Amino acid sequence: MTTAGASETFDYVIVGSGAAGAIVAARLSEDSGVSVCVLEAGGADWHPYLKLPAGFIKVIFNPERAWQFSSEPSARTAGRRIPLPQGKTLGGSTSINGLVYNRGQREDFDGWAARGNPGWSYDEVLPYFKRSETFVDGGDPALRGHSGRLKVTLPHWPHPVCEAFLQGAQEMGMPLNPDYNGPSQQGVGYFQRTIDQGWRVSTSAAFLRPAQRRSNLRVVTGAQVQRIQIANAMATGVEYVQAGVLRTIHARREVIVCAGAINTPKLLMLSGIGDGHRLRELGIETHAHLPGVGQHLKDHFSIRLVARVRNAVTINELARAPRLWGQAANWLRGKPNILALSPSVVHWFWQSQPGLPRPDLQGVFSPASYREGYVGMLDRFPGMTCGVWQHRPKSMGSVSLACANPWADPIVQPNYLDDEEDRQTLLRGVRIARALLQTQALAPFRESETMPGAQVQSDEEILDFIYRYGVSSYHVNGTARMGPRSDAGAVVDAQLRVHGVRNLRVVDASVMPEIPSANTCAATMMIGEKGAEMIRSAR
Template identity: 35%
Template sequence: MPLVTGNLSSDTYDNIVVGGGSAGCLIAARLSEDRSRKVLLIEAGGADVDRPAMVEPALWSTNFGSDVDWRYRTVPQRHANGRVFDWNRGKVLGGCSSINATVWVWGHPSDFDRWAADGNTGWDFASLQPLFRQLETTLRSEDNDRRGTNGPMRLASTSCGVPLAEAFFEACGSAGHPRLSDVNGPVQEGSGTYDLTVAAGRRFSVVHAFLHPAIDRPNLTVLSRAEVDRLIFAGNDCVGVRCRHEGKLREFRASGEIILSAGALATPYLLMRSGIGNAADLGQVGIKVIHDLPGVGENLHDHCFINAFSAETAEPVHREGRLGAHLYTRSHEALSTPDIEVVISGGAIGLTDAPMEKCFSLQTALLRPLSRGRLTLAHRDGDIDIDPNYLAEKADIDALCTAVEKCSELAASAPISRHCTGKVRKPPHGKAQILEFIRNNMGTYWHPVGTCAMGAGKQAVVDASLRVHGLTNLRVADSSVMPSITTGNTLAPTLVIAEHAARRISLDTRA
């Protein structure tokens, strides 16, 4: 795709969408369905989504650290022995949907019901379920009564029949976890296979689902390699954006709304750079305050992830390293919904001199963290300080300790242990030792959310229609608006947020 598509001769559009990632591509495509509406989509990254690493699903991790990665890093995490974490985010059209692991998970119904219970009318699961279905095309014939079969996002189910995957299901069954045909749409407790945003063996990103079909519309302009510098305000009205393109600053104006869809890190960054945020924090770095909105950058959280067990096997594990099996379960019986996930996959961490094609791992994630951090400007024109504040809450530590113990129990079961024919890396015994193991080995699932949370409270940034509190003509629609993270990978919920926003904007424009 060329770096500029459509008509860039105009400086005024009806709508400007900032960020051509997962949410932004969808919103721009949806808004441009109205041929009377001129839409500009601005993306800081490039437009080449046809590189092998972004086409071949198994190569997803090779995108990290490349020129299509923003390569963010956290500040040292005081509850994780001062370690710094790489936060890889897509710097290309399609955003993370162009570089990530392609996993498609709805989330648990209670995730969305909790949003609604906090005052966000219309965000309960019953209201959102039709959107999930309308977004997807699944090949799961046994679940057609509740899954989508005619949506733009094409999905492939991971295959069963891989010996280690079947061993994992058998081990889960022996531990009392039911095997389900589909544990993802929506999330259910038990073991099963997951869906991937893959079609005909190739990545099928939001670019393929939404932007490519819309790209020839004369009312849609896509400008890539253009980094928005700040939003332009007239009083409390957001009237345009300033961006740097081909070494020059350029301004674009909007007669209608501007939609921020730059993601959980860049969206609050742009708001703060533009004078929207905590007045005291902005004053410290010399930014003129346009609107005091204390919640901008707060409520930052993410899914913790840890490789808990690795082993060498006698035979190659799987051609792509994907075994397609995982488990949703609870860290303790008092919970009513799953809060941890266990995944079995090919490859391993920490096994030296063992061929990766003959290794497998049990990995686990904390899906409902309570710890909250924040994102702040380091100085007026520079970097951001990213502090997820991992493991600040004791409940998160306890849940991860239990999750690691569950991995150990599954690994020790007969169905899985019989595949362990060589070197083994396993966690230590004892609560104190496991805790130290977690602090030294925990990583990220790359799911940051929450920094422009939706709600009505003091820390809320947007309302239930995703309008920024106290401002006009400005909405936020990406993972930053999640008041609390969803159970599982966040791509599908982010697209539901984008779809909800596009419909709301269209309705409000007609009104």
Template identity: 40%
Template sequence: MDNRISDYVIVGGGTAGCVLAARLTEDPSVSVTLIEAGPENRGLLVQMPAGLGALYDKGALHWPFKAEAEPYAADKVLPYKMGRVLGGSSAINGLVWARGNPRDFDDWAEAGCTGWSWADIEPIFRRIEDFKDENDPHMGHDGPIPVKRGRAECNVLANAFLAAAAEAGHRINPNHNSGDQDGFCALHQNTRDGRRGDVYEGYLRPVRSRPNLRIHTGQPVLRVLLDGSRAIGVEVGTRTGTVVHRARRDVILAAGAVASPQLLELSGIGDPAVLSRAGVALRHNLPGVGENFHTHPTIALTYRCSKPVSILNATRGAGKIAAGLRWILTRTGPAATNHFEAGAFLRAFPDSDRPDYQITFLPLALGGTTGAVMLHGYQIYIELVGCRSRGYCHVASASVEDQPRFRFNFLQDPRDIEVYKRAVETARTLAAQPALAALTEAELVPGREIQGAAEVEAWIRRCASISHHLVGSCRMGPSGDPMAVVGPDLRVHGLDGLRVVDASIMPRVTSANTHATTIAIAEKAADMIRVAHETSQPRIRA
């Protein structure tokens, strides 16, 4: 038997790829090859919930992407560190579990993506979740991904944040994942017994010994191989040269919102003008590849505390060592949480049909991108979850080693900046409420000297920064949509044997962190692929 031929070749061992590999190999008659460009070794920092900052700084498990200058955001050049390891971004993310808003999925269905409504996707979320509150009727309780409610009451500042929200007249929502998203809340986290609960631990590690699953790490895929209009396999780089892995049925791109469109274009699938500029021969005209690229931009207001009540002491010196040792020995203490205990999903306008922005509260003041400042403080992060601006992601050359060119055009749409102005006003109002004011000495960023609509807008454009919720670059849509890359079955339009299954297929980003939805996309794709497998013959025979 040729071990380089399998039923399915999955490109990318990240969030979606791990789910697909686990689900498809539940059928012992189905063979799967999973190919990951990054390493297998994950280390203690991946398991430690509070290790995410150190993971980001070290960068060993990230793709070091950089966007082009953002013309509507002070020409900033921002880094995007996506996961480059088995488990992908699920292994390095902020551990917030947020399904999004029902309207997000209903929009997809109403745009022609049959089978992707909230009614279709909500049961899939339940299948995924292992929520540690058996009395909550809205969540799943037996799935592979642990979910727990944040414990704001155990942190002085997070507790004060929610109290300030109530004082300001905001609603306190007992469960933002119930289908009723609006309001302030304890955020849900992907942790179990003080450890990260990612897709590798939940899906892939328990099934690695299956004889019908082969996993290759440290091997970048160079291109998809086409025979006419059929994908038949992939060309992979190894230490000794290139090899070909062939698929009897489907090649599945699960490489993420940057690498999946990159691989399509390197394979000659995309807009003819884009491919011509990069020196890639056209194999299949598909102009939507790499378009519709977007994410949630972020800003953060930073405050200095009047009392030593932040988590600063656990992030430096002897306190940091003590927190690490406690976690190693008992899986408890400051290192056993992501510290994103509380947040909110809010609407900026009366005519908004879902939250426009998300707040995440951090009981620590950070300087720059990740460096902790040496004072007690807190930050109010604001993510523009209803963003309307769109960008692109395209290959710069015919080599997989050259990073794609991409940008998001942050704040190009006028409504985006108006949402942010209202969100800043909300954050400042919260800090002025008695519960938080009693613990607050000063606003450090942007500073009380920044007042008035023009000054606030200028600060927002200067300081708008990154979230890692990249989506949209292989947009899902019906066959009549000229800019859709995949159909509702996630098959690439006009080609046989090729699917894309990752966050890149989202027509519009969900109104929350995208981790949960990416897992749900992979679960639904596995369902569809199993049905197709049962009703069709293989395209390539060994």
């Protein structure tokens, strides 16, 4: 590795261009009087698989497009490592994810504020959700945005099996809910997605690319940041490697870390911010003793049930030639097609047991199935899938350094289902998902259950099925969580400033004080919007 000569200086240096980073860059660069530089470890998002919604299968496990992290084995995953891919391209995970737009519940954000984070209640974060989006399919204007750059749409893809599932869910008492991001999340309906006219809408496409026309914004790809430079308890810049050359870039005002819930704590620890005892063991000079860095990791652990379908053509068949050619033709003509779908088509939000005040389960349904229930390879037979995960798990884990080598992957241990209540909640969720596949409305299309199969009935058998086939929902968060300085586990304050280090902020899913009752992408974009405004108002 060689070292570059003279370094550059910008007002703001942003590490990462994902769900939050792209938005922060776009908003800060609106001020022509400041200079902004974004450093992205991955490459440009030019590839068609990053643009076409169905292309997620081709990129999510591609090391050129996604960090191929995985969890440590555990008893509750039957000794398996669970893949935890994270976006490694412009747009970050918004360029490779399942495209679902789901904010969460009012109580989630009110809970954030109640933990000592003023300004983060639902009413206070709602304007930032609205600022980003244009919900093409209507919604209450008091709750939904209609002038933002992020297009959010419903699928408008009629399928008889989906309609039968909706009818069956209503038979079980679930109300039809046309807008789960509106007044109430509870119920069943079609997922809202970040798809517009057949194309994926990443934060790169919606925010970063238009902003790149400004002369005060520079975006550097292939730039892996190794360390934040800190002097006298103040962040002054970063060191990064590009094409084998070690480079330095200085920040006049702030370094803003938006690298995601795995890479952000890794970078902080490599820079001397974390548990001082552990850092000393690794030979890393401690600049801020913050034991909470890398702790409080949470994720949604999901399980999918599969049934064989009759009397209908499912995505499994539509995705194979010659039917696939017809789907491609429909995509070109702007007609309904599978290439412009998110992996999950229908949602259901429900309580795992009577008496709960709000949903503690999220379910997904699609007239498609993957081999052994794992996203990647479609089954050869007609299939449908009903999946479920627990909204607010108590189990939590950590991200830690294996060594001081910046090129080494960190150790990720989510401790899935470590808490007994989590196991029981997900167990009840599986029974509800199974009942949804057994409704009278679905009877004309249901042939037989293939996963886990009719032979699996007892609690012990279902839990064993969950342990052997459960997977991450790719919603990792909380590893640099927000909280007051008096909270020993907090890493950033309510302004997202790192405790004990001036001119350094974290703006991504790492700062979430608690996991939201939703896919985490929408809330991360909201954090980007709110974080950018905080930074601008601090000048």
